Amino acid sequence: MKRYDATYLTEAVEQVLVCCGMKQRHAMLLTSHLIQADAYGVHSHGLAVLPGHVQRVLRGGYVLDGEIQVVRQTAAFAVIDANNLCGMVSAHDAMALALKNVEQSGMYAVFSRGGNTFGAAFSYVLKAAAAGKIGIVFCNTPAAMAPWGGKGKQLGTNPIACGIPGRQRGPILLDMATSVVAKSKINEIAKTNGTLPHGWALDENGVDTTDPHRAICGTVLPMAAHKGYGLATVIDCLSGVLSGAAYLDMVGKFYTDVPGSCMNVGQSFFVMDPVQILSEDFYLLIDDYIDRLHAAGEEVRFPGERELNCARESKQLGIPLAPETVKKLSKLFDTYGVENHL
Numbered sequence: 001m002k003r004y005d006a007t008y009l010t011e012a013v014e015q016v017l018v019c020c021g022m023k024q025r026h027a028m029l030l031t032s033h034l035i036q037a038d039a040y041g042v043h044s045h046g047l048a049v050l051p052g053h054v055q056r057v058l059r060g061g062y063v064l065d066g067e068i069q070v071v072r073q074t075a076a077f078a079v080i081d082a083n084n085l086c087g088m089v090s091a092h093d094a095m096a097l098a099l100k101n102v103e104q105s106g107m108y109a110v111f112s113r114g115g116n117t118f119g120a121a122f123s124y125v126l127k128a129a130a131a132g133k134i135g136i137v138f139c140n141t142p143a144a145m146a147p148w149g150g151k152g153k154q155l156g157t158n159p160i161a162c163g164i165p166g167r168q169r170g171p172i173l174l175d176m177a178t179s180v181v182a183k184s185k186i187n188e189i190a191k192t193n194g195t196l197p198h199g200w201a202l203d204e205n206g207v208d209t210t211d212p213h214r215a216i217c218g219t220v221l222p223m224a225a226h227k228g229y230g231l232a233t234v235i236d237c238l239s240g241v242l243s244g245a246a247y248l249d250m251v252g253k254f255y256t257d258v259p260g261s262c263m264n265v266g267q268s269f270f271v272m273d274p275v276q277i278l279s280e281d282f283y284l285l286i287d288d289y290i291d292r293l294h295a296a297g298e299e300v301r302f303p304g305e306r307e308l309n310c311a312r313e314s315k316q317l318g319i320p321l322a323p324e325t326v327k328k329l330s331k332l333f334d335t336y337g338v339e340n341h342l
Contacts, residue, residue: 001320001321001322001323002320002321002323002326003314003317003318003319003320003321004318004319004321004326004342005318005319006035006039006314006315006318006319008341009035009047009319009329010031010032010035012329012333012338012339012340012341013027013031013034013035013047013050013329014027014028014031015336015338016050016054016332016333016336016338017030017031017053017054017057019336019337019338020054020057020058020336021057021058021064022057022062022064022086023064023065025089026064026085026086026089029086029088029089029092030053030086030088030089033088033092033119033120033123034046034047034049034050034088034119035047035319036120036123036311037119037120037123038314038319038320038321038325039310039311039314039315039319040120040122040307040308040310040311040314041306041307041310041311041320042120042122042175042307043320043321043322043325044182044184044185044188045119045120045184046321046325047321047325047328047329048322048324048325048328049119050328050329050332051328051332052254052255053086054332056254059257059259060259060260061084061116061256061259061260061261062084062085062086062116063083063084063085066083066084066085067083067085067093068080068081068082068083068085068090068093068094068097068112069081069083070097075101075104075105076105076107076108076109077108077109077110077111078097078098078101078108078109078110078111079110079111079112079113079243079244080093080094080097080110080111080112080113081112081113081114082094082112082113082114082115082116082267083114084114084115084116084260084262085115085116086116087115087116087117087118087119087263087265088118088119088123090112090115090116090118091112091115091118091124091267091269092124092127094110094112094124094267094269095110095124095127095128095135095137095269095271096127097110098110098128098135098269098270098271099127099128099131099133099271102133102271102272102273103273106272106273106276106277107270107271107272107273107277108270108271109268109269109270109271110268110269111239111242111243111244111266111267111268111269112243112245112266112267112268112269113243113244113245113264113266114245114262114264115245115262115263115264115265115266115267116254116262116263116265117141117254117263117265118139118265118267120175121137121139121159121160121161121175122161122163122173122174122175122304122307124137124161124269125137125161125162125163125173125175126163126171126173128163128271129163129164129165129170129171129173130165132165132273132274132275132283133165133271133272133273133274134162134163134164134165134271134272134273134274135161135162135163135269135270135271136160136161136162136269136270136271136272137159137160137161137162137267137268137269137270138158138159138160138235138238138239138267138268139158139159139235139239139265139266139267139268140156140158140235140236140239140240140245140246140247140251140265140266140267141156141157141158141159141251141265142156142251142252142253142254142263143155143156143248143249143251144156144157144179144183144219144220145157145178145179145219145220145221145222145229145232146202146206146219147229147233148222148225148226148229148230150206151202151204151205151206151218151219152219153219153249154248154249155178155222155229155232155233155236155248156232156236156251157177157178157179157182157183157220157232158177158178158231158232158235158236158239159175159176159177159178159235160174160175160176160178160231160235161173161174161175161176162174163304164286165274165283165286166283166284166286166287166289166290167283167284167286167287168287169286169287169290169291169302170286170287170290170302170304171286171304171308172286172289172290172302172303172304173303173304173307173308174303174304175304176223177223178222178223178228178229178231178232178235179220179221179222179223179228179232180199180200180201180220180221180222180223180228181200181220183216183220186200186201186212186215186216186220187212187216189212190212190213190215190216191324193212194212195210195211195212196209196210196211196212196215197210198210199221200215200220200221201214201215201218201219201220201221202215202218202219202221203215203217203218204217204218205218206218206219236248236266238268239266239267239268240265240266241266242266242268243266243267243268244266245264245265245266245267246263246264246265246266247266250264251263251264251265251266252264252265290302326342329342330342
């Protein structure tokens with residue numbers, strides 16, 4: 001992959017989004033999220049999906065001038081309505097609300113309804129870890145997975161993410177779907193007419209398939225068989241049902257032609273202050289934890305270490321982008337009169 005200057009990409013992409021009708025702040029949050037995903041090597045959630053967000057803006061799929069609304073609030077939690085904002089905007093504000101209130105209570109949760117896809121879940125727990133807090137995020141997604149033993153799409157690939165900071169090491173960073181593989185990976189393989197490994201997906205008849213096109217018509221399989229199914233169900237209940245959002249196959253799709261249609265995704269943001277729970281020693285203990293993991297073998301990496309290494313390289317060398325993504329960006333830049341240095 002060729003690398004590109006992060007400052008240039010940021011300014012250019014923000015300009016495209018503002019030209020489409022987004023407020024500057026919203027454009028900034030969406031842009032920084034997408035570029036961060038590419039910087040960390042999570043290209044399925046990076047600038048490759050910018051055209052999808054542009055199209056959603058143009059067809060009235062997002063509320064462009066609103067803010068999140070706090071529906072209910074206590075010393076321990078808040079329930080918010082994301083008001084059909086861009087998911088990266090509402091999720092950023094939800095995590096900010098949790099971080100603000102955790103200082104008083106030591107633990108705080110924010111439950112969000114009326115939202116849209118928020119992209120890479122690790123981004124939000126990374127915000128918590130950067131503030132010295134432990135962050136956990138749940139989210140449900142459009143149905144792509146059958147209940148264990150079934151064949152119809154009922155459950156999303158419902159991700160979970162967690163960020164745990166150390167003093168000099170880490171943060172430990174987990175971001176995983178509850179399916180064997182994210183559906184976006186199957187879509188990428190379909191574009192190249194590649195073949196799936198057995199055990200990734202079922203076709204529309206509920207039969208194991210290696211054909212990515214048939215898998216898209218069928219369902220992805222849960223990770224660890226019935227265990228992944230159980231985890232996806234729990235996440236759906238704690239993010240969709242508990243927040244008052246949609247759940248199971250009632251979660252809306254990102255790509256839709258219905259103007260003003262909200263996905264009504266459910267999201268939960270949990271923040272814990274390890275200093276209040278234990279002490280400042282927590283960070284040193286996490287450093288020791290990571291050192292002990294590394295001592296188990298030269299190839300051992302803690303969760304998220306590969307992504308953190310990618311981010312350090314991106315900061316030094318530029319943001320890596322696939323040729324197909326560059327073509328998409330170049331077309332958008334030309335369409336909206338943005339200076340094109342790609």
